[in-house]
Amino acid sequence: MKRVLLLGAMLLAGCVARPEKLPVAPVLRIADVEVAQGYRATVVAEGLNNPSFVSFRPGDGNLTIVDSANGRILLMEDRKPKPILEGMSTEYWKKLEDGTPVYKVGPLAAVWLSEHRIAVSDAGLPDGDETVQVVEISPQGPTGNELKLRSNSIGPTGGGETDKGEGNFCGMTLMPDGRTLYVCSHGNDKKTWVLRFDLETGKLETAFSADDNGISVNSPMQARPWRGNLLVVYSGAGSKEDGLIVEWDLKTGNPARQWKLPGVFDPMGLAPVPGTENQFAITDNNWSLTGVNKGRVLIATLGEGENARCSTIASGLLGPVNCGFGPDKRLYVSCLGKHYDSNEGVVIAIEGFAN
C-alpha cells in the first residue's frame, strides 16, 4: 500500500474530466487515506451530512449526491454543489441508550431516469409511509420541480409488533428495461425485502425475501443488474463480518448464487468495475451507531467458489457508504466524515482503474 494524504476542498467537482486534465487542487488535508499502488484519491465534494448515494446525470455525466440528512439532492456543476431537489422530510433513525436521537436520514437514494427526471426515495418518513417519487427537475431550481409519480407505501408484512412496514429505502437501481426499479428496504427483519417499483403503473411491491429463501443476513444495501439477474449486497449486523452478495434469478425469484465476503464487515456500496464481467467495487463501512469507524474500498471478484476474492484498494476512509463509477471511470465514494449528523461528509474520487 502506498500511503498518500487525501487532499480536498473546492476541486474536481465537475468529475467528468479525464484524470490527466484534472486541475491542481488547493490543499486541505482532511484525512489520511491509504491507496494501493497505482490508485489516487481526491476529494470532489464536502460539507455533506450523511451522504448516502451517488449517481450521474445522463448526458453531461455530472455527479449527483444524496445529501441525506440535509433533505436534498445536489448536482455538481462547475465544481460547485447545486441543490436540485430540497426540503425533503428527515427523521432520526435510532436512539442511543440515553435516549438521544441519532443518525438523521432524509432521501437515501436517487437514480436518474432521463436528463431531467429522477427517482428518489423519501426515506425521511417513518417505516410504512415511505414511497419512491419521480420528480421532473426544473432548470429554474427546486421550486420549479414537478412531482410526476409517487408509489404506494408498503405496510407490515407479518413481522409481528416490531414490524411497522417497509422503510429506509436505499440502494435503488434502474433495470435495463428502463421501466423497473429495484429498491433495497429495511423494515421487516423476518423477511428482509428487496422491493420492485414499476415506473409505468406506479406500483411498489415486495419482490425478494432473503429470509424466505433461508438467508438470515439482513440489511440489503445496494442492488445492481447483472447478467440478466439482480445482484444485491447485504451488510448484515453492524461491525460483524457477515456481509453477503446474492444473485437473484429474475425468472424464478430464487437465489441463483451467493458469495460470502471474507474479512468484510459491513458492505454498503456495490458498483460494477467498467470493462470487467465479474468484478465489483465495494465499500466496507464498518458501521457503528456510537461513532464513525474507518472503512475501506475493495474489489470483489465473483467466481465459482462460495467466497468472493477480495482485494483492498483504499483504506482509512471515514465511514464509506455508497459508491459508483462515473463516466470518467473514476470510482466516487460517499463518506460520512469524522462525525455523522454533521456537515463533515465528503465524496472522494478514486482513479487508477485499468479499464
Ligand SMILES: [Ca+2]
Ligand atoms: Ca424512514
Ligand SMILES: [Ca+2]
Ligand atoms: Ca455486518
